[in-house]
Amino acid sequence: MMICCLQPVLLLVVQLLLSCCISAAPSSQNNFFYNQFLSANGNKEIYFSGVKLHVDSAQSSVFAVRGGNATLPCRFWYEPELSSPREAMVRWSRLSAAGGHETDVLVATGSQSQSYGVYRGRVELRQDFQGDAALVISELQLNDIARYRCEVVDGLEDKSTRVNLELQGVVFPFQHPHGRYQLSFLGAQQACEEQDSMLATFTQLFQSWKEGLNWCNAGWLADGTVQYPITRPRVPCGGHGLPPGVRTYGRRHQDFHHYDVFCFSSSLRGKVFYLQPSHKMNLTEAQEACQGDGAQIAKVGQLYAAWKFAGLDRCDAGWLADGSVRYPITRPRRNCGPAEPGVRSFGFPPPQHKHGVYCYKLGDE
Numbered sequence: 001m002m003i004c005c006l007q008p009v010l011l012l013v014v015q016l017l018l019s020c021c022i023s024a025a026p027s028s029q030n031n032f033f034y035n036q037f038l039s040a041n042g043n044k045e046i047y048f049s050g051v052k053l054h055v056d057s058a059q060s061s062v063f064a065v066r067g068g069n070a071t072l073p074c075r076f077w078y079e080p081e082l083s084s085p086r087e088a089m090v091r092w093s094r095l096s097a098a099g100g101h102e103t104d105v106l107v108a109t110g111s112q113s114q115s116y117g118v119y120r121g122r123v124e125l126r127q128d129f130q131g132d133a134a135l136v137i138s139e140l141q142l143n144d145i146a147r148y149r150c151e152v153v154d155g156l157e158d159k160s161t162r163v164n165l166e167l168q169g170v171v172f173p174f175q176h177p178h179g180r181y182q183l184s185f186l187g188a189q190q191a192c193e194e195q196d197s198m199l200a201t202f203t204q205l206f207q208s209w210k211e212g213l214n215w216c217n218a219g220w221l222a223d224g225t226v227q228y229p230i231t232r233p234r235v236p237c238g239g240h241g242l243p244p245g246v247r248t249y250g251r252r253h254q255d256f257h258h259y260d261v262f263c264f265s266s267s268l269r270g271k272v273f274y275l276q277p278s279h280k281m282n283l284t285e286a287q288e289a290c291q292g293d294g295a296q297i298a299k300v301g302q303l304y305a306a307w308k309f310a311g312l313d314r315c316d317a318g319w320l321a322d323g324s325v326r327y328p329i330t331r332p333r334r335n336c337g338p339a340e341p342g343v344r345s346f347g348f349p350p351p352q353h354k355h356g357v358y359c360y361k362l363g364d365e
């Protein structure tokens, strides 16, 4: 008597445990979708006797441009091959820079799919062939840069692969108007965002170092470390004894420690141009002059992007949105700064000083 009643109770406990954990794993807005999938597939559950699910990606990194589309490859297949196709669940998620934390991008089964958060309406599964689970993201933004996970779930089988999304871009060092080493980690993040850019990742800084970025001030990176790229060792930057490389101070305290920052900006849809009416302007007049032209005073990230991707070359110093004065040179020449191409800076002159201005206008004329 006792024994026969125990079993249903145990079963109930197991069911409760299962339902609690399944609905707790994804964020709450997905509960409906997951449960629906699990119950729908429950009926036609097959027990894979030696059938293995495989998932992989043809590329571990995908490069794209801001405003464009990217396809993150992912495909799955069974071994041995199945005679009839099965409906697996595909879940794309985004991994945080620090690792661990995951946010849902898209969850799909068969022809049904749902996208989440900032990806809503911008993502879809490609599904060009059986087992194609590639993710297409459109209208790419700077903060789409991340590591993504493609997970395929079929019955008890659950396999995944990872793909990095990178945007073509340019890394630039940035300093607070009050001078060197003024930015906390949060301040650094905000400073980049205000200049149409984001905190650079180590991969981006490393790439820039390979392309010749040589900078002696240490700056925050997206992972909370502080580093600086040296291509030509010299005395004030660690001395001649150290080889060239990206040098790191390691992870620093995000509030107590202050540094400069490395920001990352990507190609632009609009246009940056130099404006100088009949006379030179102080900072307020410069901002107004751009507005009078249907534009905005250019942000530092926009000037760098125009220099790098549109070949902007102008030997005239102009105001920018952060209150600095700079000019972009792609064809180095006499009286236009050093022998290498670059964006030259005059720092932050007093706002009543008179210069031209760089403006930014959306649109392509």
Ligand SMILES: *[C@@H]1O[C@H](CO)[C@@H](O)[C@H](O)[C@H]1NC(C)=O
Residues within 6 Å of the ligand: 067, 068, 069, 136, 138, 139
């Ligand atoms: C991006 O994809 C959408 C459809 O998803 C398409 O309409 C658009 O033309 C594509 N844009 C580019 C730049 O390829």
Ligand SMILES: *[C@@H]1O[C@H](CO)[C@@H](O)[C@H](O)[C@H]1NC(C)=O
Residues within 6 Å of the ligand: 282, 283, 284, 285, 351, 352, 353
């Ligand atoms: C710029 O000049 C205008 C006068 O043309 C003046 O009103 C304004 O205060 C000046 N701004 C700065 C930052 O010097």
